[in-house]
Amino acid sequence: MTATISRARLRVLFAFFAVASLVLSARLAYWQTIGRSELLGQATEQVRSDLVLAAHRGVIRDRGGAILATTVELRSLYAIPGRVADRGATAAALAPILGERPDVLRAALESGAEWLYLRRRLPEETANRIAALRMEGLGFEKEPKRLYPNGMIGAQVLGFVNDDGLGQYGVEGRYDDMLRGMPGRLVVERDPANRELALGLRTGVNAKDGQEVVLTLDLAIQTAVERELAAAMQREQAASGSVVVLDPRDGAVRALASSPTYDPSRVGAATNEALRDRAISWTYEPGSTMKAITIAAALDKGVVTPKTSYNDVGYAVIGGRVLSNALGKVYGPTTVAQVLERSQNAGAVFVASKLGAPDLRSYLEAFGFGAPTGVDLAAETTGRVRPLAEWYPVDLGTVSFGQGLSITPLQLAAAYAAIANGGTLFRPYVVASRRDADGEHRTAPAAVRRVISPQTSATLRTMLTATVDQGIANAAALRGYSVAGKTGTAQIPSDDGSYVDDAYISSFAGFVPAEDPQLVVVVVLERPQSKLLGTLPAMAAFKGIATDALRYARVQPDRP
Amino acid sequence: MTFAQAVRAPHVRRVQRRPLRQAVHRRAADPRTALRSASWEVRSFLLVSGVIVAGFLLVLLYLAQATAVSAAGYEAQRLLAQRDEIRRQNALLEIESARLDSPARIEAAAQRIGLVRAATIRVVPAVEIAAKR
Numbered sequence: 001m002t003a004t005i006s007r008a009r010l011r012v013l014f015a016f017f018a019v020a021s022l023v024l025s026a027r028l029a030y031w032q033t034i035g036r037s038e039l040l041g042q043a044t045e046q047v048r049s050d051l052v053l054a055a056h057r058g059v060i061r062d063r064g065g066a067i068l069a070t071t072v073e074l075r076s077l078y079a080i081p082g083r084v085a086d087r088g089a090t091a092a093a094l095a096p097i098l099g100e101r102p103d104v105l106r107a108a109l110e111s112g113a114e115w116l117y118l119r120r121r122l123p124e125e126t127a128n129r130i131a132a133l134r135m136e137g138l139g140f141e142k143e144p145k146r147l148y149p150n151g152m153i154g155a156q157v158l159g160f161v162n163d164d165g166l167g168q169y170g171v172e173g174r175y176d177d178m179l180r181g182m183p184g185r186l187v188v189e190r191d192p193a194n195r196e197l198a199l200g201l202r203t204g205v206n207a208k209d210g211q212e213v214v215l216t217l218d219l220a221i222q223t224a225v226e227r228e229l230a231a232a233m234q235r236e237q238a239a240s241g242s243v244v245v246l247d248p249r250d251g252a253v254r255a256l257a258s259s260p261t262y263d264p265s266r267v268g269a270a271t272n273e274a275l276r277d278r279a280i281s282w283t284y285e286p287g288s289t290m291k292a293i294t295i296a297a298a299l300d301k302g303v304v305t306p307k308t309s310y311n312d313v314g315y316a317v318i319g320g321r322v323l324s325n326a327l328g329k330v331y332g333p334t335t336v337a338q339v340l341e342r343s344q345n346a347g348a349v350f351v352a353s354k355l356g357a358p359d360l361r362s363y364l365e366a367f368g369f370g371a372p373t374g375v376d377l378a379a380e381t382t383g384r385v386r387p388l389a390e391w392y393p394v395d396l397g398t399v400s401f402g403q404g405l406s407i408t409p410l411q412l413a414a415a416y417a418a419i420a421n422g423g424t425l426f427r428p429y430v431v432a433s434r435r436d437a438d439g440e441h442r443t444a445p446a447a448v449r450r451v452i453s454p455q456t457s458a459t460l461r462t463m464l465t466a467t468v469d470q471g472i473a474n475a476a477a478l479r480g481y482s483v484a485g486k487t488g489t490a491q492i493p494s495d496d497g498s499y500v501d502d503a504y505i506s507s508f509a510g511f512v513p514a515e516d517p518q519l520v521v522v523v524v525l526e527r528p529q530s531k532l533l534g535t536l537p538a539m540a541a542f543k544g545i546a547t548d549a550l551r552y553a554r555v556q557p558d559r560p
Numbered sequence: 561m562t563f564a565q566a567v568r569a570p571h572v573r574r575v576q577r578r579p580l581r582q583a584v585h586r587r588a589a590d591p592r593t594a595l596r597s598a599s600w601e602v603r604s605f606l607l608v609s610g611v612i613v614a615g616f617l618l619v620l621l622y623l624a625q626a627t628a629v630s631a632a633g634y635e636a637q638r639l640l641a642q643r644d645e646i647r648r649q650n651a652l653l654e655i656e657s658a659r660l661d662s663p664a665r666i667e668a669a670a671q672r673i674g675l676v677r678a679a680t681i682r683v684v685p686a687v688e689i690a691a692k693r
Contacts (some may be wrong), residue, residue: 048631070658147655150659
């Protein structure tokens with residue numbers, strides 16, 4: 001028996017399938033044409049990942065190539081609490097490795113967060129120990145960290161990098177744009193296992209790494225400077241201190257230190273005072289180290305010679321005010337050379353009177369006081385030398401021996417470098433070269449101006465050498481080397497416009513070897529316990545620094 | 561039903577529907593025509609089969625190539641990750657080397673083992689050496 005299907009039913013069935021096919025075809029045609037972009041976008045969105053490629057921050061090296069700062073990727077430990085099977089056991093296992101209390105870790109795991117960092121930027125050994133535990137729900141993510149292998153050495157020059165990856169203070173701050181580089185971008189398609197698809201979309205721009213920077217700083221000299229400064233600070237219980245070492249031949253900064261200081265890898269623990277680089281961001285009244293500048297100006301102007309003499313009565317009267325020698329000493333007949341050797345205030349006033357206020361002010365400006373040196377470090381301050389119109393008659397006298405004006409230790413070092421090198425003021429600089437994809441770019445030393453003549457420079461070098469050999473700065477003398485220098489003991493201005501009682505800023509500025517100067521060293525101590533004898537620890541620090549630096553640089557002795 | 565049978569079927573049906581005696585007789589009587597007809601069917605079959613097999617092989621080749629490229633891509637990624645990790649380890653070692661070379665660390669280590677700074681270092685002046693030569 002055969003079943004028969006009526007033609008009408010067949011037609012209906014055919015019509016149904018025909019209509020269904022048409023509808024489906026129309027829908028298919030729609031998604032293939034008009035709706036194609038939308039579908040493509042949705043599909044791409046599911047597999048596409050848009051990444052920011054971080055640029056590697058440039059390495060900072062000393063002049064010998066030693067690494068001072070570099071960036072490495074360290075592992076950060078994260079947890080996905082939902083996947084942690086036993087939170088108590090996990091916390092207990094991690095606690096001794098992380099040096100944290102188990103209950104603190106457990107509380108973090110039970111905080112309700114879907115994803116959280118347990119500890120960021122772990123030391124490599126710690127990360128390895130945790131990885132060996134193979135605990136479920138824990139993972140690592142790499143994050144860049146700026147490391148300073150020499151710890152606190154050179155911190156004030158280097159500066160630091162904050163949590164946002166921005167350089168602050170020092171070279172890190174001043175050269176942040178160059179060191180940071182340019183981040184790139186990568187758009188790729190990924191499979192469900194988060195692997196890049198070789199045949200998928202891959203577009204983007206490569207990151208441009210930061211430039212490598214080589215400093216003029218010498219790690220060996222910097223270490224000696226920090227050691228001597230720390231020792232002087234500890235002995236004298238000084239409020240602060242700073243040291244600058246310059247190469248007088250081109251203005252290169254060989255070392256620069258400031259105390260109190262900080263650890264650049266633990267900036268959060270540093271005080272505001274510790275972050276302040278006192279060599280460039282702090283001003284003080286210099287005291288007698290300025291007598292060398294006053295006498296240089298007078299010699300250069302030709303108003304005195306080293307043998308010009310006057311009768312010292314222990315004080316000088318200027319503008320109706322009496323300005324006395326230290327401790328009221330009376331020296332009688334005195335030459336200008338002896339004014340330096342004995343550091344006589346009345347003698348400095350005598351020399352300044354011969355020079356006159358306009359010329360003294362003009363030479364101070366020429367030596368770079370009252371203006372930034374232009375050193376390539378962040379946050380340099382200018383100090384203050386008042387305009388001539390604001391000078392009282394007595395100011396000619398006080399300024400001649402370093403009171404009534406404010407300077408930075410770096411300005412004083414640059415001025416002494418001009419005396420040492422034959423009379424040219426150089427702009428101090430810290431970055432010797434930088435290296436990028438185009439090669440190495442070296443910094444050319446910048447001579448700012450000629451301040452005094454070579455003859456004046458030579459004369460003053462002789463006078464400053466005598467000051468160390470037979471004068472007030474004898475404690476700075478070095479065996480085997482000629483030393484030129486001058487001490488300074490300055491009063492500290494108080495808020496009421498007078499000076500603080502029985503508190504001083506002690507300093508020493510000098511250069512070695514005096515015959516062929518290769519290093520200028522300025523040491524400043526604020527409020528040393530030795531008070532008026534505070535120049536002694538400053539000179540002791542100078543000796544320690546100069547001895548190490550000369551040995552290290554293998555400078556030939558110029559004396560038996 | 562094979563492809564050849566399917567191709568042949570209409571003729572068979574047509575012959576059955578119109579059984580012309582002469583025609584049947586003539587065909588049966590001409591073996592060369594039958595042979596030619598069979599040869600054409602075989603050729604068609606072989607051609608279509610060949611196209612299908614070639615297409616299949618091309619698809620297989622494409623799939624094999626795509627798989628190989630994809631696998632190579634994963635391998636390249638693995639090697640890149642390995643390279644990055646080695647670079648990271650190298651950077652960590654450089655840091656460690658710099659830390660160990662630090663003059664401050666060396667000085668502290670020297671003090672720990674009882675070494676003291678030399679009070680004086682004798683330097684032979686260059687002029688003396690030159691004079692002796």
